[in-house]
Amino acid sequence: MTIDIPEPQALGTPITHSAIFIVANVNPGSEAAEKVKGWCGDIAGLVRSVGKRVPSGNLSCICGFSSGAWDRLFDGPRPAALHDFREFGVEGRLAVSTPGDLLLHIRAEQMDLCFELATQLMSALDGAVTVTDEVQGFRYFDMRSIIGFVDGTENPVGRKAVDFTIVGDEDPSFSGGSYVLVQKYLHNMTAWNQLSVEAQEKVIGRTKLSDIELDDEAKPSNSHSALTTITKDGEEVKILRDNMPFGRPGAGEFGTYFIGYARSPEPLEQMLENMFVGKPPGNYDRLLDFSTAVTGTLFFVPSADLLDELAER
Structure with missing residues (x-):
């Protein structure tokens, strides 16, 4: 069966110079829930x-809901693959699960646009939600992460981006939607910068300056690119990353806000299992010796059409 896909939210927007990520919990009580539902239409x-x-300025905003929030806020069917974030790894190297009912992913070429929209959106939710995490991200030189390597090189584009990120006839009631997983990583830049460039390249699996993937013979099996390449039935399954660096140099805080969109949580979770548990187990992502995940939440992003309709559910 083929169906017409409703208009998705702005997943396909090119990576901008600025972004704000807000994760919030819906406050207790029916009044807060009704306020959030009505806000969806605004x-x-x-x-x-x-x-x-x-x-x-290319301003856009993507809004997602966690499994618990969906059940609390909306009647009727629910996204087929939506569930709570699953933790992976072991103590000291763990993809942690942290609270969050709502995700706002706000993007623009200018931070003032992101800031103004975030202000207006949160003002409309006054008293209904409590923010658990807020990060202001920025583009770092030529699309590089704080650790100096280009980020998102293997993102799908065009029709492939739609195929890999947008729900279709496998879940007709929620076609046009997407799943998104977010994690905030903090980096030990002192330890990272003590590595030679060659050693850093073996951790990532790509050259630092030219962003070329290392040959299979030279790329370690526990490199970041080796373990985050997902295949199913012999075919590579891609996700859409829109990661952003963030930091406070005066506080010694340097990080990456990971945000990955996919048609199903499956490739996102397989990627985390490969990284934190290892493939095979124990052969974990070497980057985790320098990076720590301090948040982790899974959300469903309804289509733009459904987001408007949710106000009436």
Whole structure:
């Protein structure tokens, strides 16, 4: 069966210079829940109102809901593959699960646009939610992460991006939607910078300057690129990354906000299992010797059409 896919939210927006990531919990009580539901129908209008002030700013906002929030807020069917974030790894090297009912992924070429939209969205939710995490991200030189390597090189584009990230007729009630997993990583830059460039390249599996993948003979099996390449039935399954660096140099905080979109949570979770448990077990991602995940939550992103409709559910 083939169905017409509803309009997705703005997943396909090119990576911008600025972003704000907000994770929040819905406060107890029916009044808070009803306020959040009604707010769903206001998001698109707020994006238009703020974005119109700088048309070239490419302002967008993606809103997602966790499994628990979906059950609490909305009647009727639920996304087939939506569940709580699953932890992977062992003590000291763990993909942790942290609270979060709502995700806002706000992007623009200018931080003032992101800031204004975040202000308007959160003002409309006043008293209904409690923010558990907020990160302001920025583009770092030529799409590099804080550790100096280009990020997101293997992102799918065009039709492939849609095929790998947008739900289709496998879940008709939620076609046009997507699953998104977020994690905040903090990096030990002192230890990382003590490595030679060659050693860093073996950790990542790519050259640092030119961003070329190392040959299979030279790339360790526990390199980041080796373990985050996911295959199923002999075919590579891609996710769409929109990671952003963040940090506070005065506080010694340097990080990466990982955000990955996929048609199903399966490739996202397989990637985390490979990284934190290892493939085979014990052969874990060497990057985790320098990076620590301090948050982790899974959300479903409804289509733009369904997001408007959720106000009435």
